Amino acid sequence: METPNSGLAPTPLAQATFSEGCFDSLPIVIGYVPVAFAFGMNTVRLGFTPLDSLLLSCLIYAGASQFVLTALISAGTSLWIAALTVMAMDVRHVLYGPTLRHYIQRQLSGRKTALWAFGLTDEVFAAAIAKLNKDSRRWSENWMLSVALCSWGSWVMGTAMGALCGNGPLDAYPAVEGALSFMLPALFLSFLLSAFHRRQGLVLALALTGALAGLMLASIPMAILAGIGGGCLGALASPVKQTDREQS
Amino acid sequence: MSRDIVIISLVVGLANYLFRYMPLRYRASPRNGERYHNRYISRILDGIGIASICALLVVSSVPTVLHDGHKLIPTLAGFALLIFVFYKTRSIVMATLAGALCYGLVFKFFAF
Numbered sequence: 001m002e003t004p005n006s007g008l009a010p011t012p013l014a015q016a017t018f019s020e021g022c023f024d025s026l027p028i029v030i031g032y033v034p035v036a037f038a039f040g041m042n043t044v045r046l047g048f049t050p051l052d053s054l055l056l057s058c059l060i061y062a063g064a065s066q067f068v069l070t071a072l073i074s075a076g077t078s079l080w081i082a083a084l085t086v087m088a089m090d091v092r093h094v095l096y097g098p099t100l101r102h103y104i105q106r107q108l109s110g111r112k113t114a115l116w117a118f119g120l121t122d123e124v125f126a127a128a129i130a131k132l133n134k135d136s137r138r139w140s141e142n143w144m145l146s147v148a149l150c151s152w153g154s155w156v157m158g159t160a161m162g163a164l165c166g167n168g169p170l171d172a173y174p175a176v177e178g179a180l181s182f183m184l185p186a187l188f189l190s191f192l193l194s195a196f197h198r199r200q201g202l203v204l205a206l207a208l209t210g211a212l213a214g215l216m217l218a219s220i221p222m223a224i225l226a227g228i229g230g231g232c233l234g235a236l237a238s239p240v241k242q243t244d245r246e247q248s
Numbered sequence: 249m250s251r252d253i254v255i256i257s258l259v260v261g262l263a264n265y266l267f268r269y270m271p272l273r274y275r276a277s278p279r280n281g282e283r284y285h286n287r288y289i290s291r292i293l294d295g296i297g298i299a300s301i302c303a304l305l306v307v308s309s310v311p312t313v314l315h316d317g318h319k320l321i322p323t324l325a326g327f328a329l330l331i332f333v334f335y336k337t338r339s340i341v342m343a344t345l346a347g348a349l350c351y352g353l354v355f356k357f358f359a360f
Contacts, residue, residue: 027344052253059261069260073252083256087263095296097271102293108272117269122304129297130340178322179352185309185323186330186347190340192301193331203295207302214303215310224303231299235291 016131016138021146024131027190028123028151031183033158039066040162046074050163057159061152063121064220065089089221095228096125103132104139112141119148123187130194202238207231321358326351 016024036057043053048070056066065086072082097117127147132139196204210230214223313320330347337343 093267120268175356182351188305207299211303211306227303235295
């Protein structure tokens with residue numbers, strides 16, 4: 001027996017809204033504030049002004065690279081060497097655009113893309129991948145814009161607080177400080193659980209192995225590249241999906 | 249504010265922005281939604297997302313535990329509760345906050 005709706009096209013899912021993005025950015029915001037706070041505090045301790053630290057966070061907006069940059073400059077490294085070092089650390093971001101474009105099914109608006117691209121950090125990229133893997137039809141540029149904007153706002157606000165406070169108000173509360181510092185790894189694990197499909201087991205295993213090996217043998221930037229490299233090898237070695245066979 | 253900081257912020261900020269924006273601009277018009285035909289590129293792009301998240305998970309958690317062994321148990325407890333809450337609620341926000349809360353509580357009440 002046919003139901004009244006049979007024969008009709010399925011109702012399209014509503015696109016994620018700007019306010020939904022604000023809510024979804026909450027873990028990133030909570031994770032960013034303490035790290036940015038530490039950056040602001042550390043920068044002032046190294047002899048920079050609060051305004052310097054705010055400018056670095058507003059324009060560079062690149063987490064660990066900012067710590068490295070201020071450490072290099074305060075150690076007397078040439079300005080251009082410091083700039084090149086930081087750029088080398090951040091060059092991995094060129095991989096994020098093509099990966100997102102691979103998943104995004106809708107037309108991108110030039111203006112909005114130019115805005116949210118500024119905020120395409122590791123965490124925002126991971127949030128977008130999790131969203132797109134869950135259901136790419138719900139992903140929207142408004143959602144992306146709000147996640148990027150809230151994350152950037154929290155980074156700048158955290159830096160300002162750290163630069164102005166100067167000393168660690170959380171020093172007396174190590175458990176709270178620990179829980180806040182645990183937000184970023186917790187966030188990445190949540191994104192991983194949300195984005196992971198069973199067929200990607202080999203990608204997961206090789207990416208974890210590559211990252212751990214890179215960390216033990218080299219440095220954090222190398223660990224990220226080794227993890228991505230391992231994951232790509234895993235993707236190539238994984239059994240071909242049905243859709244891939246049809247395309248080839 | 250020193251002139252050097254303004255210059256380096258502008259230069260590095262612009263470079264970072266171009267790293268993030270230019271690859272998005274590439275293929276950003278007429279052929280939207282079209283998948284890459286080369287299946288090898290397509291499979292690599294499929295893998296980069298998960299691989300990046302795995303790598304970021306490792307670099308954000310392992311160095312802290314290696315540096316301070318006391319954080320191993322709170323970290324494992326936080327991850328375990330996070331996985332449990334995620335599979336119960338399917339909510340990234342709830343799972344992350346629950347994991348962080350668990351980490352803080354274990355850290356405070358069970359000094360290892």
